[in-house]
Amino acid sequence: MAADEKYGILIDYEWCTGCHSCEMACKVELGLKEGEGYGIKLHEDGPTLMPNGKYEYLYLPIPTSLCDLCAARTEMGKLPTCVHHCQAACMTYGKVSELAEKAAAKPKQCLFVPC
Amino acid sequence: MIGNELEGVNKEVYKTDWQWQEGEYTVTRTNMWTAPGCHNGCSVLYYTKDGKVEKIEGDPLSPYNQGRLCMRCLDYCETANHPDRLKYPLKRVGERGENKWERISWDEAYDTIVEHVRDIQENFGPECIVSMQGTGRNICWQTPYLSYSAFNSPNFVLGFLSGDACYLPRTTIGHCFMGDFMVADISQHLERRFNDPEYKLPEYILIVGNNPLVSNGDGFFGHWIVDAMKEGTKLIVLDPSATWLATKAEHWLRVRPGTDAAVILAMLNVIINEDLYDHDFVENWCYGFEELTERVQEYPPEKAAKIAWIEPEQIVEAARAFAKADPAAIQWGLKVDQTVCGIPLAHGLLSMAAICGDIDVPGGCMIPRCAYDISDSYGCGLWNVSDEMMQKMLGVETSPLHALGFDPTANGDTVLQAIETDEPYPIKMLFIQSTNPIANMAADAPRVYNAMRKVPFNVVVDVFMTPTAVACADIILPCGMSSERNSGRVWWWPLRSIVKVNEYYECKSDEQIILELGKRLEPELFPWEDDVELMSWWIQSGNRFHAGWPAKTDETFDELKEKVIDWPNDWAYKKYEKGMLRDDGEPGFNTNSGKCELYLTLFEAWGFDPLPYYEEPPESPISTPELFEEYPLVLTTGARTWEYFHSEERQVPRLRESHPDPLTDLHPDLAAELGVVAGDWVWVENMRGKCKQRVRINASLHPKVVRSEHGWWFPEREAAEPTLFGVFDSNINNLTVQGVTGPTLYGAPYANQICKVYPVTAENDASMSEVITTKGGN
Numbered sequence: 090m091a092a093d094e095k096y097g098i099l100i101d102y103e104w105c106t107g108c109h110s111c112e113m114a115c116k117v118e119l120g121l122k123e124g125e126g127y128g129i130k131l132h133e134d135g136p137t138l139m140p141n142g143k144y145e146y147l148y149l150p151i152p153t154s155l156c157d158l159c160a161a162r163t164e165m166g167k168l169p170t171c172v173h174h175c176q177a178a179c180m181t182y183g184k185v186s187e188l189a190e191k192a193a194a195k196p197k198q199c200l201f202v203p204c
Numbered sequence: 205m206i207g208n209e210l211e212g213v214n215k216e217v218y219k220t221d222w223q224w225q226e227g228e229y230t231v232t233r234t235n236m237w238t239a240p241g242c243h244n245g246c247s248v249l250y251y252t253k254d255g256k257v258e259k260i261e262g263d264p265l266s267p268y269n270q271g272r273l274c275m276r277c278l279d280y281c282e283t284a285n286h287p288d289r290l291k292y293p294l295k296r297v298g299e300r301g302e303n304k305w306e307r308i309s310w311d312e313a314y315d316t317i318v319e320h321v322r323d324i325q326e327n328f329g330p331e332c333i334v335s336m337q338g339t340g341r342n343i344c345w346q347t348p349y350l351s352y353s354a355f356n357s358p359n360f361v362l363g364f365l366s367g368d369a370c371y372l373p374r375t376t377i378g379h380c381f382m383g384d385f386m387v388a389d390i391s392q393h394l395e396r397r398f399n400d401p402e403y404k405l406p407e408y409i410l411i412v413g414n415n416p417l418v419s420n421g422d423g424f425f426g427h428w429i430v431d432a433m434k435e436g437t438k439l440i441v442l443d444p445s446a447t448w449l450a451t452k453a454e455h456w457l458r459v460r461p462g463t464d465a466a467v468i469l470a471m472l473n474v475i476i477n478e479d480l481y482d483h484d485f486v487e488n489w490c491y492g493f494e495e496l497t498e499r500v501q502e503y504p505p506e507k508a509a510k511i512a513w514i515e516p517e518q519i520v521e522a523a524r525a526f527a528k529a530d531p532a533a534i535q536w537g538l539k540v541d542q543t544v545c546g547i548p549l550a551h552g553l554l555s556m557a558a559i560c561g562d563i564d565v566p567g568g569c570m571i572p573r574c575a576y577d578i579s580d581s582y583g584c585g586l587w588n589v590s591d592e593m594m595q596k597m598l599g600v601e602t603s604p605l606h607a608l609g610f611d612p613t614a615n616g617d618t619v620l621q622a623i624e625t626d627e628p629y630p631i632k633m634l635f636i637q638s639t640n641p642i643a644n645m646a647a648d649a650p651r652v653y654n655a656m657r658k659v660p661f662n663v664v665v666d667v668f669m670t671p672t673a674v675a676c677a678d679i680i681l682p683c684g685m686s687s688e689r690n691s692g693r694v695w696w697w698p699l700r701s702i703v704k705v706n707e708y709y710e711c712k713s714d715e716q717i718i719l720e721l722g723k724r725l726e727p728e729l730f731p732w733e734d735d736v737e738l739m740s741w742w743i744q745s746g747n748r749f750h751a752g753w754p755a756k757t758d759e760t761f762d763e764l765k766e767k768v769i770d771w772p773n774d775w776a777y778k779k780y781e782k783g784m785l786r787d788d789g790e791p792g793f794n795t796n797s798g799k800c801e802l803y804l805t806l807f808e809a810w811g812f813d814p815l816p817y818y819e820e821p822p823e824s825p826i827s828t829p830e831l832f833e834e835y836p837l838v839l840t841t842g843a844r845t846w847e848y849f850h851s852e853e854r855q856v857p858r859l860r861e862s863h864p865d866p867l868t869d870l871h872p873d874l875a876a877e878l879g880v881v882a883g884d885w886v887w888v889e890n891m892r893g894k895c896k897q898r899v900r901i902n903a904s905l906h907p908k909v910v911r912s913e914h915g916w917w918f919p920e921r922e923a924a925e926p927t928l929f930g931v932f933d934s935n936i937n938n939l940t941v942q943g944v945t946g947p948t949l950y951g952a953p954y955a956n957q958i959c960k961v962y963p964v965t966a967e968n969d970a971s972m973s974e975v976i977t978t979k980g981g982n
């Protein structure tokens with residue numbers, strides 16, 4: 090991998106259901122016990138009544154400073170465990186330049202470059 | 205996205221073999237099912253080293269879950285290696301409730317059980333032994349087989365589940381309506397999933413009585429719905445709360461808990477009166493359309509909307525959307541069963557699927573049966589029970605549905621009464637396999653606590669010590685978790701292996717336990733050498749209850765182990781056209797009329813209402829207005845959480861960290877009125893009892909609707925009484941009622957109670973566990 094080729098995680102939060110699988114998969118991978126924090130933390134907003142009379146319910150997991158993009162896994166050809174196990178299949182791992190293109194192609198996505 | 209030639213799966217690291225070596229790890233490709241408990245059976249990869257499971261991953265090559273896992277399996281190793289797991293058989297040495305145990309050998313445990321069984325069989329009759337289990341554990345056929353074949357008792361029961369109010373109302377009415385069940389078709393029976401050319405996505409899915417993303421009920425992987433939504437499927441959701449799915453729905457109907465049947469009948473009214481139904485299907489395959497048409501005239505949308513606290517237009521629009529969708533699927537869940545009109549509600553939903561032409565079409569409401577017709581259900585081993593003994597099954601007298609063996613289980617309410625009154629005969633022994641009734645599922649938990657303690661001899665089989673075990677067990681058998689058992693999964697399709705990769709202290713699998721116990725009691729009915737032979741028998745056990753489809757197999761467990769997932773080749777749609785559903789091989793449905801019975805001929809014969817109807821919950825603003833003044837809120841219970849399966853997993857640190865306390869949802873206006881904020885402890889109370897939970901604010905609720913969690917106990921608290929793991933402190937089943945059911949005995953009002961809510965203060969604080977265990981219940 091060229092040094093300038095940054096990798097990241099794109100989250101299509103239109104589909105994030107708040108299932109916490111990314112959180113737990115990550116804690117297991119990083120060996121973080123109860124109380125030792127998270128490598129990625131889920132944030133919740135809603136259900137909120139919007140001016141159009143509809144409710145909105147948003148989830149978004151945010152990688153923390155502990156995230157190393159699953160270096161050990163990606164080195165052996167596996168996906169980051171959060172991406173692998175995401176129940177809504179709404180996380181994509183890849184090169185930042187490619188993910189940025191994907192992000193431009195569809196709304197309600199969020200690109201993280203944790204490290 | 206969900207084909208099975210999964211793009212992006214690295215075949216260098218994920219193989220199709222059932223086992224391989226990856227560095228220092230042996231990787232085993234198999235499937236998961238209990239513990240942890242669950243209604244699914246996801247495909248996993250176990251990474252073992254030195255006889256221990258060190259890592260687990262979802263199998264990305266599985267068409268079932270495509271590598272995905274929920275929190276509980278992701279945290280499998282923490283649960284499986286938890287220091288509090290039961291490791292050895294135990295016998296009670298103190299009084300019940302004192303939590304004093306002595307380690308014994310398996311031989312001594314079996315000998316003690318056998319001695320009691322023989323004594324009861326000879327002196328009181330085998331029917332005095334009741335076996336029970338909880339939902340979603342891999343014992344659906346094992347405990348029944350043990351009960352029917354080793355104890356010779358017809359009394360196998362789903363714990364103290366009032367009104368059999370989980371699944372059985374839907375399966376029972378499904379059998380009366382069309383001889384089968386219905387399931388939303390998200391291509392789960394097709395190996396190639398969305399890539400199968402025969403498959404069509406539902407245009408609409410109607411979700412009623414469950415939040416499938418979290419609950420994963422009835423073998424249905426909830427996130428399949430998200431897979432379908434990404435491809436354009438739209439939703440109609442009936443739910444008192446704006447779940448994530450409800451907020452994504454085209455039509456969200458915020459129904460008052462317990463009134464769904466009124467709404468469904470009004471939707472039928474719109475569909476019929478606006479002529480939106482499938483004339484062809486109605487003419488050829490439905491019986492009783494005129495009677496249904498007449499009945500739904502009693503439910504105009506205005507009337508139903510008033511009952512359900514919604515707007516009539518919402519019903520009209522949802523009905524039109526459903527009827528016009530081609531195809532439309534119904535994802536129905538537990539809360540359908542948890543009203544006194546569970547049966548007529550399910551009947552209304554089946555009727556809607558039928559008249560809209562969605563039965564057994566691709567992407568509609570398909571008719572499932574277990575792959576290879578494996579005897580996976582509560583009827584397994586029933587053929588070993590004599591007719592005379594069957595007549596002694598508790599519940600047979602009170603409902604012809606039970607008498608005729610539509611879902612052959614005893615009835616929980618009747619079992620409770622028998623224990624309490626010794627009528628029609630005394631209950632002398634409970635065999636309690638993977639269920640913890642006083643923490644979850646028994647309505648009126650304090651009453652059930654009293655009853656269980658009255659039974660002279662009780663055996664508990666479980667993974668952890670539970671409040672039920674401390675309160676009433678005499679012998680405890682430690683059972684293995686999923687990676688510690690040779691077993692299988694088949695609800696519904698495909699057949700999946702469950703392969704043992706490790707052992708844990710002296711734990712045995714449920715299969716080993718029933719086999720070893722059965723061999724001692726009735727060796728000729730347990731002829732298998734070991735669990736592997738037993739499992740081969742199970743795989744080959746098809747065509748006991750169905751003559752035709754699906755065809756049985758002669759596959760062995762070892763063959764299945766290597767296949768990992770086995771897709772039989774006889775799946776088909778529109779089976780009613782092909783003569784696959786009836787034992788006589790004729791086209792049509794497996795009913796008297798050969799059609800979908802909108803008007804139920806069996807119900808007519810039995811004197812039940814043969815058409816769908818709505819009945820108000822027995823305690824509600826409308827049924828009991830005076831009581832509602834004192835308890836002015838509608839209480840619904842049982843919403844699932846990501847972290848826990850019912851009463852399980854409260855002792856698992858990382859899961860508990862994510863959800864430390866029992867939560868009650870309040871509308872912000874109600875919270876303000878009560879002077880409470882998020883995180884405050886409140887009492888939730890009604891005529892029968894109270895419990896305390898913490899406030900979560902939920903702006904989407906009707907201000908008069910409260911939603912409380914179930915299944916809570918506190919493994920970190922003292923096990924011995926009076927604390928008893930705090931099992932009654934936050935137990936919402938202090939408030940529910942046992943023995944109030946629909947006329948068929950099916951359906952009970954777990955999820956539509958009334959209550960009041962007020963803050964916990966220093967003055968009124970108390971431990972309900974102490975109150976109940978010292979005063980002996982109630």
Ligand code: SF4
Pocket residue numbers: 111114115116118119128129152153155156157158159169170171172203
């Ligand atoms: S990629 Fe980062 S956030 Fe995701 S599991 Fe790995 S370490 Fe955790």
Ligand code: SF4
Pocket residue numbers: 100104105106107108109110111112131148150171174175176177178179180
């Ligand atoms: S695993 Fe996926 S769906 Fe679940 S919370 Fe994380 S991002 Fe959302």
Ligand code: SF4
Pocket residue numbers: 236237240241242243244245246272273274275276277278420
């Ligand atoms: S739904 Fe969750 S607990 Fe059940 S098998 Fe799948 S991952 Fe395991």
